[in-house]
Amino acid sequence: MRNEPEDILERNNLKKTATRIAVLDIFSKTKIPLDAKTVWSKLKKGKCAKGANEVTVYRTLSVFEEERILKRVDLRKDSVYFELKTEHHHHIVCTKCDTVEDFENLEIEKVLARIATKSSKFINIKDHSLELFGLCKTCN
Amino acid sequence: MRNEPEDILERNNLKKTATRIAVLDIFSKTKIPLDAKTVWSKLKKGKCAKGANEVTVYRTLSVFEEERILKRVDLRKDSVYFELKTEHHHHIVCTKCDTVEDFENLEIEKVLARIATKSSKFINIKDHSLELFGLCKTCN
DNA sequence: TTGAATGCAAATCGTTTGCATCTCA
DNA sequence: TGAGATGCAAACGATTTGCATTCAA
Numbered sequence: 001m002r003n004e005p006e007d008i009l010e011r012n013n014l015k016k017t018a019t020r021i022a023v024l025d026i027f028s029k030t031k032i033p034l035d036a037k038t039v040w041s042k043l044k045k046g047k048c049a050k051g052a053n054e055v056t057v058y059r060t061l062s063v064f065e066e067e068r069i070l071k072r073v074d075l076r077k078d079s080v081y082f083e084l085k086t087e088h089h090h091h092i093v094c095t096k097c098d099t100v101e102d103f104e105n106l107e108i109e110k111v112l113a114r115i116a117t118k119s120s121k122f123i124n125i126k127d128h129s130l131e132l133f134g135l136c137k138t139c140n
Numbered sequence: 141m142r143n144e145p146e147d148i149l150e151r152n153n154l155k156k157t158a159t160r161i162a163v164l165d166i167f168s169k170t171k172i173p174l175d176a177k178t179v180w181s182k183l184k185k186g187k188c189a190k191g192a193n194e195v196t197v198y199r200t201l202s203v204f205e206e207e208r209i210l211k212r213v214d215l216r217k218d219s220v221y222f223e224l225k226t227e228h229h230h231h232i233v234c235t236k237c238d239t240v241e242d243f244e245n246l247e248i249e250k251v252l253a254r255i256a257t258k259s260s261k262f263i264n265i266k267d268h269s270l271e272l273f274g275l276c277k278t279c280n
Numbered sequence: 281t282t283g284a285a286t287g288c289a290a291a292t293c294g295t296t297t298g299c300a301t302c303t304c305a
Numbered sequence: 306t307g308a309g310a311t312g313c314a315a316a317c318g319a320t321t322t323g324c325a326t327t328c329a330a
Binding site for chain 4 (some may be wrong): 017053
Binding site (some may be wrong): 007049072074076092094095099101103105107108111112114115118119120121122123124126127128129130131132133134135137140 | 184186201212214216232234235236239241243245247248251252255256258260261262263264265266268269270272273274276277280
């Protein structure tokens with residue numbers, strides 16, 4: 001399965017527009033969670049024709065989230081961050097600068113699955129967020 | 141160590157005002173995360189003199205967060221939720237209704253502590269968030 | 281008394297919506 | 306061609322700020 005922006009859009013029955021392709025490009029190059037403002041400013045700087053509209057960015061992110069191309073990430077910031085939905089992983093976030101480190105851990109997933117079965121009120125757990133917060137070596 | 145609203149305020153060198161006491165009361169009775177709007181409406185309904193101002197609620201929550209009396213919780217809602225900073229625990233949140241279930245799990249804390257030591261970019265991890273999202277038995 | 285806390289109005293910020301126009305398929 | 310995508314202006318909701326007033330200590 002190819003993962004070029006065009007392929008992703010094709011696969012999800014989305015029209016291949018310049019903005020959408022550019023947004024996917026940005027996410028795949030950046031590799032860290034981004035919010036609408038950041039994507040928008042990257043679009044403006046980037047070679048994307050015309051520079052795209054801020055509202056279109058919001059709409060694009062929203063569509064990508066619905067199509068599960070992007071995944072929302074909870075970083076305790078004032079705006080909503082997204083990242084490409086690739087392998088399941090979590091983040092360590094520097095509360096001072098914007099450094100983000102990814103990590104994955106099978107053990108945690110197992111424990112969470114077990115917790116899910118123990119819940120008294122929930123029967124259908126679909127997702128979870130797990131992020132660590134602290135100071136990176138530079139900011140510490 | 142007593143934990144009446146007055147004691148908490150005293151301990152944190154905060155003036156004991158009617159609104160602050162009422163807000164702490166609400167949090168200790170409710171036991172689930174609350175956002176500013178909810179606290180405000182509870183204040184209005186409650187016996188709190190005058191009913192307090194919405195802005196004051198925001199300021200109160202903010203002060204309590206700074207003083208670490210309250211802890212911010214990320215529930216993927218449109219507003220910011222807080223809860224009393226008591227024992228460390230996590231949440232299972234219904235994405236349809238407002239049901240929230242608490243859970244704690246020592247095993248996870250251990251694994252996270254180990255992950256923290258393995259990080260290449262971070263040296264000082266202070267906190268983490270872990271919330272599960274799904275549908276409760278009623279909404280499922 | 282006095283600095284901190286509150287109330288009110290207005291500003292700000294992130295995000296959404298209505299509608300006319302444009303563009304991919 | 307026609308449904309979906311975009312742009313622009315305006316609306317919106319959550320949160321913050323400036324400033325005058327009130328209140329706990």
